[in-house]
Amino acid sequence: xxxxxxxxxxxxxxxxxxxxxxxxxxxxxxxxxxxxxxxxxxxxxxxxxxxxxxxxxxxxxxxxxxxxxxxxxxxxxxxxxxxxxxxxxxxxxxxxxxxxxxxxxxxxxxxxxxxxxxxxxxxxxxxxxxxxxxxxxxxxxxxxxxxxxxxxxxxxxxxxxxxxxxxxxxxxxxxxxxxxxxxxxxxxxxxxxxxxxxxxxxxxxxxxxxxxxxxxxxxxxxxxxxxxxxxxxxxxxxxxxxxxxxxxxxxxxxxxxxxxxxxxxxxxxxxxxxxxxxxxxxxxxxxxxxxxxxxxxxxxxxxxxxxxxxxxxxxxxxxxxxxxxxxxxxxxxxxxxxxxxxxxxxxxxxxxxxxxxxxxxxxxxxxxxxxxxxxxxxxxxxxxxxxxxxxxxxxxxxxxxxxxxxxxxxxxxxxxxxxxxxxxxxxxxxxxxxxxxxxxxxxxxxxxxxxxxxxxxxxxxxxxxxxxxxxxxxxxxxxxxxx
Amino acid sequence: xxxxxxxxxxxxxxxxxxxxxxxxxxxxxxxxxxxxxxxxxxxxxxxxxxxxxxxxxxxxxxxxxxxxxxxxxxxxxxxxxxxxxxxxxxxxxxxxxxxxxxxxxxxxxxxxxxxxxxxxxxxxxxxxxxxxxxxxxxxxxxxxxxxxxxxxxxxxxxxxxxxxxxxxxxxxxxxxxxxxxxxxxxxxx
Numbered sequence: 001x002x003x004x005x006x007x008x009x010x011x012x013x014x015x016x017x018x019x020x021x022x023x024x025x026x027x028x029x030x031x032x033x034x035x036x037x038x039x040x041x042x043x044x045x046x047x048x049x050x051x052x053x054x055x056x057x058x059x060x061x062x063x064x065x066x067x068x069x070x071x072x073x074x075x076x077x078x079x080x081x082x083x084x085x086x087x088x089x090x091x092x093x094x095x096x097x098x099x100x101x102x103x104x105x106x107x108x109x110x111x112x113x114x115x116x117x118x119x120x121x122x123x124x125x126x127x128x129x130x131x132x133x134x135x136x137x138x139x140x141x142x143x144x145x146x147x148x149x150x151x152x153x154x155x156x157x158x159x160x161x162x163x164x165x166x167x168x169x170x171x172x173x174x175x176x177x178x179x180x181x182x183x184x185x186x187x188x189x190x191x192x193x194x195x196x197x198x199x200x201x202x203x204x205x206x207x208x209x210x211x212x213x214x215x216x217x218x219x220x221x222x223x224x225x226x227x228x229x230x231x232x233x234x235x236x237x238x239x240x241x242x243x244x245x246x247x248x249x250x251x252x253x254x255x256x257x258x259x260x261x262x263x264x265x266x267x268x269x270x271x272x273x274x275x276x277x278x279x280x281x282x283x284x285x286x287x288x289x290x291x292x293x294x295x296x297x298x299x300x301x302x303x304x305x306x307x308x309x310x311x312x313x314x315x316x317x318x319x320x321x322x323x324x325x326x327x328x329x330x331x332x333x334x335x336x337x338x339x340x341x342x343x344x345x346x347x348x349x350x351x352x353x354x355x356x357x358x359x360x361x362x363x364x365x366x367x368x369x370x371x372x373x374x375x376x377x378x379x380x381x382x383x384x385x386x387x388x389x390x391x392x393x394x395x396x397x398x399x400x401x402x403x404x405x406x407x408x409x410x411x412x413x414x415x416x417x418x419x420x421x422x423x424x425x426x427x428x429x430x431x432x433x434x435x436x437x438x439x440x441x442x443x444x445x446x447x448x449x450x451x452x453x454x455x456x457x458x459x460x461x462x463x464x465x466x467x468x469x470x471x472x473x474x475x476x477x478x479x480x481x482x483x
Numbered sequence: 484x485x486x487x488x489x490x491x492x493x494x495x496x497x498x499x500x501x502x503x504x505x506x507x508x509x510x511x512x513x514x515x516x517x518x519x520x521x522x523x524x525x526x527x528x529x530x531x532x533x534x535x536x537x538x539x540x541x542x543x544x545x546x547x548x549x550x551x552x553x554x555x556x557x558x559x560x561x562x563x564x565x566x567x568x569x570x571x572x573x574x575x576x577x578x579x580x581x582x583x584x585x586x587x588x589x590x591x592x593x594x595x596x597x598x599x600x601x602x603x604x605x606x607x608x609x610x611x612x613x614x615x616x617x618x619x620x621x622x623x624x625x626x627x628x629x630x631x632x633x634x635x636x637x638x639x640x641x642x643x644x645x646x647x648x649x650x651x652x653x654x655x656x657x658x659x660x661x662x663x664x665x666x667x668x669x670x671x672x
Contacts, residue, residue: 050536050537050538050541051536051537051538052536057569061567061569061668061669062665062666062668064666065666068630069630072629072630074630074631074632075631077631146544146545146582146583147542147544147545147546149635252542253538253541253542254541254543254544254545254582255541255544255581255582255583318635344631344632378628378632378633378634378635379632379634379635380635381635381636383636383638
């Protein structure tokens with residue numbers, strides 16, 4: 001009997017395999033279409049991914065690895081949790097697709113019928129959106145070392161705009177696709193970025209961000225991204241005299257490399273009919289004790305006019321593990337804007353909504369980010385862990401959600417900014433003045449405000465005192481804007 | 484089962500040291516033949532299993548160059564081993580030149596060395612003594628934590644610690660560690 005049992009099992013397996021012959025996935029019939037649509041755009045020669053996934057041989061020798069990494073949803077890289085925000089360019093496999101790959105690998109990665117083999121995808125070269133009106137290129141190649149932590153570098157490129165210009169299409173071309181992991185494009189009207197770039201063309205280190213008061217952006221790029229064209233009536237505005245600050249994340253690959261990337265801009269002939277602004281929700285009061293594995297940072301803000309969210313870019317550093325942003329509309333509905341459950345600093349990026357999310361006046365936007373400053377967090381830059389405060393360095397933390405909002409009219413942008421600044425100050429006063437977070441000067445002026453508007457003298461601004469304060473602040477901002 | 488397969492490589496196995504160390508006779512990427520007879524000339528020999536298209540092994544190029552600089556004067560020999568049959572001498576030469584690898588690259592298309600040492604993925608490091616005895620097999624350091632998750636910086640330099648122990652005449656504290664990387668095609672099950 002002992003002999004028979006394995007034979008019977010074997011026979012049963014053989015029968016089952018035969019009966020389901022058509023169900024065993026093959027490369028040509030089942031797996032190639034999944035890989036070509038979701039992987040090959042980066043996994044092809046000359047791109048950032050370390051190996052190609054174009055031929056049967058490419059995939060077959062890594063069948064188990066592909067099965068494991070898709071099962072774990074590490075690849076394709078897409079951090080936004082399904083059901084929390086409906087986004088464009090989603091890089092996410094369905095459960096069925098993952099199961100297909102797993103089955104294929106488990107059955108020895110069969111190639112299948114040659115007649116069913118799909119044509120490998122064709123990838124356009126050159127400018128995907130056509131020749132741009134103007135190309136802004138890093139003035140010199142930048143050398144990236146073989147080894148070390150990933151680099152975040154900001155390159156300052158003058159845009160030489162003699163009047164305000166409106167951008168229709170932004171297309172980034174990495175100079176060296178093997179190492180350019182992602183890029184974000186900021187606009188600087190203050191000249192501050194130029195000062196930071198002490199040697200022109202060499203850029204400056206900018207792990208946390210460009211280190212500027214961010215007033216404008218031209219969105220960002222990640223491998224596989226299609227050129228971002230503005231949607232109806234919307235355009236990024238380049239203020240006269242702005243500099244482009246191109247923040248590039250370089251992923252070191254074990255050998256010395258060089259990069260000289262460019263940004264191509266196509267301009268809109270007509271000025272935009274809608275306003276576009278960057279709403280910054282954040283909290284700079286971060287002080288995470290060493291070893292704390294669950295430190296929560298919250299922030300909220302109230303939108304001072306009707307808006308539509310077109311994109312969101314959550315940002316924190318290495319310790320953050322979970323980030324959630326929700327909008328509480330005045331009618332009581334809750335709209336989730338994004339939820340990332342396994343934040344990875346190296347996979348940050350902008351998420352564009354599939355269709356604009358209406359957020360009417362009075363909407364409260366709330367963020368809740370969670371941080372792990374324990375030794376169990378492999379991303380922790382400090383070993384053993386150290387106390388971590390807000391800041392731009394690798395060993396500091398941040399908590400921001402940059403939300404691109406459209407407004408009914410371009411002229412609404414100034415009023416929206418005044419309103420959000422006023423709301424920001426009012427929300428700080430609701431909880432009393434935090435001297436440590438603000439510094440002595442800002443704290444002193446806020447204390448004066450608090451004293452003036454705290455009618456019941458309870459040391460904070462109550463909801464009924466808040467409206468009067470916000471109106472006062474908006475009027476003050478208007479006066480300042482006119483001067 | 485492994486022993487059965489070794490029968491095919493009987494002439495190679497005969498070169499192995501008497502206590503069952505790795506028997507090999509492999510050409511490097513420049514055509515020079517290396518055999519297990521070389522082991523006796525060094526205090527220990529490091530074989531790092533790599534692949535030209537494995538990002539995990541590529542990231543160690545500068546680390547291995549530094550270890551070579553530091554440890555080869557102290558009697559440790561270093562080899563990269565390419566056990567993927569699809570790697571050619573020309574691609575390996577170009578790759579190791581690009582990554583400035585200072586030591587020889589063995590081509591192991593029959594996967595003799597991979598099977599004999601038990602290496603299953605890249606970058607797996609195997610250290611053997613002059614008598615062919617395996618002293619360490621595992622990761623270079625612990626930077627890779629899980630699929631797609633990399634430590635900000637390694638906290639355990641396992642290969643270097645093994646070499647220090649060997650040179651000090653002490654047993655290696657963790658003689659086998661797990662490796663996270665790319666499967667060697669046809670080896671891993």
